Ligand code: C2E
């Protein structure tokens with residue numbers, strides 16, 4: 001190298017954190033003069049990649065000197081970049097200089113090598129920054145990108161112009177099942193493109209993961225955007241044929257204003273409203289209200305306090321008897337978790353849906369199982385013959401390949417015989433989850449633990465479950481007997497008959513009236529669970545109940 005101190009400046013200049021293409025000319029400026037370069041040009045191109053949708057095409061004049069270029073005496077240097085792209089440098093000396101000496105050529109080559117290494121590094125740094133804030137499948141902002149976007153709006157005082165939408169696609173697992181995961185990905189991309197087309201440059205659509213999206217849309221477009229969410233037609237390819245898919249969504253909507261200062265809070269509030277829309281009000285959208293904000297705040301407190309509460313044994317198990325319809329004998333019980341906080345009993349309806357959103361529910365289910373095994377041990381020690389107790393296991397466990405073994409290791413530790421335990425899981429529509437559910441049920445069957453399907457009839461795959469799952473007990477959802485209308489009666493009696501013929505035990509949940517009980521008895525239902533007999537009760541009370549062993553008809557209160 002002719003001049004080392006220039007080289008040092010050159011590298012220092014390139015190392016600054018600005019756009020690489022603007023730094024390169026600055027870095028080269030000193031050398032250009034020194035080597036009497038008339039022009040140095042870079043043609044750079046990288047094709048489309050998963051990360052960069054349209055590829056990169058750049059033509060940059062890295063240096064333009066004062067003299068005329070001696071075009072016949074220039075030389076070109078051609079590089080292949082890491083992403084199968086190309087970089088082509090063309091360097092011309094001035095006419096006065098005519099040509100570069102061998103030593104100067106070596107130096108120029110070295111400089112071009114450095115520029116190339118530098119731009120490769122710079123692209124990598126930028127791609128990793130991009131990946132941090134971008135959902136790769138759709139190219140939309142991800143959760144972090146959305147938060148950054150909202151923060152910009154808060155800082156720019158523009159938030160009040162928009163409504164925020166937490167969007168969840170309806171029954172999207174059915175699309176997944178029909179088209180397979182690859183085509184479903186493409187359907188998601190097409191759907192996003194369709195939504196994006198309706199948005200202006202300052203509005204925003206992002207993907208929070210899976211089938212959850214988030215949008216910031218001008219307030220005056222609220223009706224139009226909600227209408228769009230109610231159904232967008234995109235196509236999906238099935239066996240090479242285009243099929244139309246109507247993608248509809250449910251949304252939690254927040255009317256933003258300038259008092260809102262936390263991006264995370266805005267997203268959480270919308271999420272709470274979405275959950276209410278989906279699970280409580282069963283409507284296509286719900287707007288965030290003060291009450292919802294309070295609920296969202298409480299949910300945060302549940303999540304942050306849960307693990308500590310579990311450690312402090314604030315959870316306890318209540319038991320609800322399962323009763324025979326002919327003789328009112330107690331033939332089993334369901335273990336139901338209760339959170340006792342400052343002497344107040346918190347119902348699972350408040351905390352289960354919240355902790356079910358992450359894996360915390362799994363810790364609770366194992367905790368409940370341990371308590372149940374411990375209680376059964378105590379009853380045996382007292383000479384009370386225990387009855388089979390069913391324990392709820394969230395579907396969140398299904399991705400754990402060791403679930404059956406972990407359950408059995410708890411039973412072993414407490415020396416609980418498997419005949420005393422039943423595992424309740426709700427039905428599922430997801431194909432992958434179904435496979436895991438069958439595998440788990442079969443493994444449990446090998447250990448002689450009964451498996452029951454909870455809330456049967458409320459999912460989408462009920463009949464399929466009857467056909468191909470190793471089910472021991474079907475727990476029919478309360479909704480079937482709430483009104484006992486004609487259709488419910490037909491469906492209910494047929495499910496009971498079908499399940500009985502398939503050697504399954506049937507339990508109907510939520511029996512509150514004598515009329516319901518009589519109807520069930522007449523329709524061959526042998527076991528029921530419900531407030532007509534008892535609400536879930538603490539262990540001590542339940543212990544007294546099973547010591548007596550059965551209910552008397554005259555004691556039953558509606
Ligand atoms: P589930 O497993 O379907 O439990 C039955 C629910 O119905 C219980 O509500 C019970 O109190 C209620 N129930 C029973 N009979 C009647 C009746 O006659 N009328 C009415 N209105 N309700 C009745 P609970 O205890 O509030 O639990 C709600 C849900 O929370 C449970 O539904 C279950 O899905 C979940 N859960 C409770 N404990 C646990 C647990 O330890 N782990 C898991 N994963 N989920 C749990």
Ligand code: MG
Pocket residue numbers: 334392424454
């Ligand atoms: Mg249950």
Ligand code: MG
Pocket residue numbers: 454455475477509
């Ligand atoms: Mg149930």
